[in-house]
Amino acid sequence: MINIDPSGILVRYNVKAEKELSPEEVAKELYPEDVVIRPIVEAVFEGDEDDVINALEEAISAGRDPLSLIDDALMPGMGIVSGLYDHGILFLPDVIISAHAMTDGIEYCKQMSSSTHEFKGKVVSFVVEGDMHDIGKKIVTVLLRANGYEVIDLGSDVLVSEVISAVKKEKPLMLSGTALMTTTMYSFKEINNLLLENNIRIPFVCGGGAVKQDFVFGYELxxxxxxxxxxxxxxxxxxxxxxxxxxxxxxxRH
Ligand code: B12
Structure with a gap:
């Protein structure tokens, strides 16, 4: 994904201190000049699914390749959203809305193309057994997808055995686990041990409200x-x- 850094603009206008520019005005400064690409980027930023599809349709009619629009237009749009989120200018709901619009755009581009889009890599995500808190996992999933990764989302309350089977089948580059309760997070250790028993040594990235760094550092992966x-x-x-x-x-985190 294109890494868009709005720092220069934020400093120039002293956005955080003075609030001289709204997020929309900051974003405007980051939009590309290409008249075909710009409306797509803007629609992703606005999180408007219909506008995203309409703008993509126009770009394709103007001769642009549907799959290259994923990297050239949808990703930069999401890059602006991610950049402003990282700087505390936008909030999670904004990210989720834009990611949904972008996901619709990706689906449309895929439908319009005969060739297949190359994902950067595959990730398996899940919420642990006994835990139905899935909001954080959904955010992780949309952000990974927004950044070009294929995510096999196993859902919430996923049995340890199902996680292991999915990892064996999908061979992801990383496993993403979420737990919100102190009672459910122990599944992480069990999954870690079963992965090792099966000689699978992928990074097992764990997060969620209940989970603390010391706990996660207690198991090898x-x-x-x-x-x-x-x-x-x-x-x-x-x-x-x-x-x-x-x-x-x-x-x-230190
Ligand atoms: C919303 C909520 C619910 C909703 C869940 C809806 C849903 N679909 O998710 C409902 C009402 C269903 C619910 C039910 C219950 N809940 Co509840 N719930 C919450 C609440 C209020 C917010 C959780 C949340 O969504 N936070 C926002 C998300 C975005 O945060 P997050 O998941 O942590 O994710 C962020 C990061 O952690 C990170 N992240 C997450 N995963 C990953 C993974 C990777 C790889 C990475 C990089 C990052 C990452 O990314 C996110 C953003 O940056 C919390 C209290 C609180 N303030 O946290 C209680 C809370 C989690 N619930 C709690 C409890 C006890 C329950 C119930 C048992 C209540 C009951 N007696 O029935 C049931 C459990 C049902 C079950 N079996 O799971 C307790 C857990 C206590 C504990 N420590 O064990 C909490 C802490 C409330 C409390 N203070 O007592 N709950």
């Missing part, structure tokens, strides 16, 4: 993460070759 926005960053690091220890070093 565990990488703790507090913030859903870090999930795609972790996946990107794994693609670059980072293992559990390196990820712990990089994403560990």
């Amino acid at each position: 565990g990488v703790y993460c507090e913030d859903a926005a870090d999930a795609p960053k972790i996946a990107d690091e794994i693609l670059k070759g980072a293992g559990v220890e390196e990820l712990r070093g990089k994403f560990h």
Whole structure:
């Protein structure tokens, strides 16, 4: 995903201190100039599914390749949203709304193309056995998808055995687990041990309200993460070759 950094604009207009610019005005400064791409980026930022599809339709009629629009227009739109979220200018609901609009856009582009889009990699996500709190997992899933990853979302209250079967079948580059209750998070350890027994050594990134760093560091494959926005960053690091220890070093909160 294109990494859009709005820092320069935020500093120039001193947005946080003075509130001189609204998020929409900051975003406007980041929109591309290409008249075909710009309406798509804007529609993703606004989170308007219909506008996204209409703008994509126009771009395709103007001769643009449907699949390249995923990287050239949908991702930059989401990149602006993620950038402003990272800087505390936008909030989670904004991210979710834009991610849904972008996901619809991706589906449309896929339908309009005969070739297949290459995902950056595959992730399996789930909420632990006995736990139905799935809001955080949904955010992690949309952010990973928004950043070009294929996510096999197993849902909530997922049996340990189902997680292991899915990992064996899908061979993901990382496993994303969520637990919101102190009573349910022990499944993480069980999953870790079964992965090792099966000689599977992928990073097992764990988060959710109840989960603490010390707990996750107690099992070999565990990488703790507090913030859903870090999930795609972790996946990107794994693609670059980072293992559990390196990820712990990089994403560990001091
Ligand atoms: C909403 C909610 C519910 C909803 C859940 C709806 C749903 N579909 O999710 C309902 C009403 C159904 C519910 C039910 C229950 N709940 Co409840 N619930 C909450 C509440 C208020 C908010 C949780 C939430 O969604 N937070 C927002 C999300 C976004 O946060 P999050 O999941 O932690 O995710 C963030 C990060 O952790 C991170 N993240 C998450 N996963 C991952 C993974 C990776 C890889 C990464 C990188 C990041 C990451 O990303 C997110 C954003 O950055 C909390 C209280 C609270 N303030 O936290 C209680 C709470 C979690 N619930 C609690 C309890 C006890 C229950 C019930 C048992 C109540 C009952 N007696 O029936 C049931 C349990 C049912 C079950 N079996 O699961 C307790 C748990 C206590 C504990 N520590 O064990 C809490 C803490 C309330 C309390 N203070 O007592 N609950």
